[in-house]
Amino acid sequence: MLKRVKLKSGHVTLSDVARACQLSVSTVSIVLSHAPLSLRLAAATRERIHATALRLGYHPDAYARSLRNRSTKTVGVLAYDMSDPFCIPVIRGIEEGLLPAHYFSLLMDAQTERRLFDSSLRMILERRAEGVIVIASWVFEEANLLADVEKNHVPIIIVGRDLTERRIPSFLVDNQAGGALAMNHLLSLGHRRIAVIRGPEDLFDSRPRWKGVQLAADRAGVRLDPRLVLSLPNRVDPISGFEGGRQLAREMISSAPGFTAVLAFDDLTALGVVRGLGQEGLRVPEDCSVIGFDDILPAAVSTPGITTIRQPLRKMGSLATQRLLETLQKTNRTGLSAATPHLLAPELVVRGSSAPPPAKARAGSASTALRHAPGTTLRDTPNQPQRKDLLHTVRNRIPSKRALDRHSTRAS
Amino acid sequence: MLKRVKLKSGHVTLSDVARACQLSVSTVSIVLSHAPLSLRLAAATRERIHATALRLGYHPDAYARSLRNRSTKTVGVLAYDMSDPFCIPVIRGIEEGLLPAHYFSLLMDAQTERRLFDSSLRMILERRAEGVIVIASWVFEEANLLADVEKNHVPIIIVGRDLTERRIPSFLVDNQAGGALAMNHLLSLGHRRIAVIRGPEDLFDSRPRWKGVQLAADRAGVRLDPRLVLSLPNRVDPISGFEGGRQLAREMISSAPGFTAVLAFDDLTALGVVRGLGQEGLRVPEDCSVIGFDDILPAAVSTPGITTIRQPLRKMGSLATQRLLETLQKTNRTGLSAATPHLLAPELVVRGSSAPPPAKARAGSASTALRHAPGTTLRDTPNQPQRKDLLHTVRNRIPSKRALDRHSTRAS
DNA sequence: TTACACGATTCAAACGTTTCAAGTCCAAAA
């Protein structure tokens, strides 16, 4: 007949329910956790326990439970910067993969800060996430914490960056194919004098995208004017691309005017370019076309909509998650074949910002210079996670070298 | 000399470290948790323990620790939809408040789904968050789980919605002041025939914003044409406002043409309006001005930039967090004075989408009809959390009724 | 020699669960 007067934590526990029911903790646990044994219990008892639990507002303590069960059903998700619109659809994809498996995401935002990246990863480790998905277009060099992740046998996967050289399975868009896709689109519209704004040096994506652009230009026999190929400065936050695009566009107009299209590193840069052009009195697309990369929300809702290369962001998230869950299934966790990155095929989304060059500029160009493969139609809906209808089939997960020609789709 | 061969979980535990050091678990714990007792320990021992822990990659188990300590240092953050650009700055503000207090956010995304809202809240309860912050422009009526939150003595705060009637402390923008601010801006530019797109019925913000708009119009003696006052349909996801704005703009052009400005419910709606006007051949701002509400990223980076009413989103997040932390400090948690909502002052951000009406329309209007209070200059930088320079001082937290006139600031 | 203090380390209990083995009770079979 012991009677505890003060309950230390404000939370209702199993023993609170047990006391109220005049039953043992075990019994209550068995019932409330739907253990197989609960079938052996009198229906009336079960009923009573459930009712009491509901009345008291009991919720099992995930901490105690995980401690006992040694499973947290948790996957750590470490985003390099959640204020980058890039991250959100990826996170949605991850959520989409996690939900049916009854896993739970532990979402951390590194806010483009190294310090936070480290502390977040530590947190994920301390919270005993069973796996980690890192969303990083951003660099995290020589993070010694990653070694700790391995020491604790926590599988890790990265989205948006190729880290296969460190044996980390990687899911990212085929940047080279995307770069080529963008260039081919402009070429097929008849543009010949094309400005390119490359990404910042410290961003992994910059190089392969540029390579794809060059390749496509070479193939078409178009020479890129070096004065029209500039690089963004290293980014300090997601929107610095906008400022960069705006300024570089203005610089190019004064240093080497006469281009009829700008191929921008990403959508925010493209939006900056549109702004910069406007400030110089040029209209998009009448005077100059602009194409971006990523297909983030702002690109879709601005006017004109930004023609862009869509990254299957959501797909990247869900594929990465599936992969991680598969790994967690196996007891033998060595089999994370991280030999080659998973390159997802990008898709061209044509919106209002690209059009044939103005008549005066079009003079010397052979309009049928490029064969233009008829692609599937793609509606002009933004790459937003909540649109169920946006889950396009990615036709070839790892595109062949020839994929460059193939992708060209036309939207409204 | 007992020797355990198989370690069940892959994680390195205290006893692993202890064994490696030939010391007891207690000793190791004392050292690694920096308990006061650790000062009594031989420096050499301390050294050895730290070194071993580092070598093995030990990270304390947050679950076991919280269980024992009965404190999780966790605050649940429940966002109604993270893909809404509205949420991100608020989350940043929360993070900003949590970090210095060494609290940790448990971020959940309800994805505008009732089911997920419930399960997320349950999750937060099960993970023993010490408090909850709900970001909700969206409704969650009769959520019985909220009762459970109370039963477990978990303080709760809401951002973006007034729930003081349920005794929940609420932080939100002064919507009525904002609505008036928007209308006054258009009026002061000389617009008289103004279209208004009201928010959907099911959104709390719609009514007070509209009230402010009406009030301002009345004061200026301007009558709003009922054919030019339409409501958005209930939203299904964050970007449905865009589609709504686009369609309503086109409808209005055909049903009651001749308006010179559109006051849109929020930024996405405004962006939709710009698109819709464009499709009908109208240019912004030359033929028609557009003003939005919120100041989300897409409004800032589109061209022209959208003139808008900025919500101090980040501030809302950090104030709410501070308030929550104060409550957690006290042992007596009853003092959550939730009598009146905390209304933060909105700010007018002038960008390219608003300008005086076209000359032909301006004919009959008295151009000096309104006195125009000179406001502080506000730079045209987007309401993005990562810009440190964006932390404006909100001059009056709870604006007086006369605040309507006062706020009018001009940016580049 | 005993007692004592002191510094260094360890014991053991507890946090809220889950789960297996082991109860208890009662009616029916031996």
Next chain:
DNA sequence: TTTTGGACTTGAAACGTTTGAATCGTGTAA
């Protein structure tokens, strides 16, 4: 009457920590 068996319920240990109390040497004072 004792045993058996089934239906229902409980005891106790464990998960990885933390922490106040206890232990163990060892050198010094009584």
